[in-house]
Amino acid sequence: MKVAIASDHGGITIRKEIISLMEELEIEYEDLGCECSTSVDYPDYAIPVAEKVASGEVDRGILICGTGIGMSISANKVMGIRCALVHDAFSAKATREHNDSNILAMGERVIGPGIAREIAKIWLTTPFEGGRHENRVNKIRLYEEKDLYV
């Protein structure tokens, strides 16, 4: 599995924490920044990560900003992206099992690096359950593709 990761200026500490987690788990990653000391715009980081996931260049993405909200809104504009904004372990597991989320967003002004690490570890290692959930995810895909909604 290959993961693209990025943050704005509000998410640098958690981004570094998750990079160290991925190194520990021997997960290949691409760090798309930011290398910022001043403020940057979260869509400039969310959209490149989302496009890499949508194109299949990487398998998953992780995005961090102050709240995680700007990153998740931006990433979810890209077709094929199911970005989940997660701040607890239960949701981290559920969104992989039920939504097959392909991007995880977190907010550094909401949670600390310890909880973020736990969330990311669960999210990175939990498989999609499929079955009835597959049908639901397919309905999102059909709507996006403006295909027949069944």
Ligand code: RB5
């Ligand atoms: C930056 O100040 C902040 O707006 C950003 O990190 C994020 O929280 C946006 O949703």
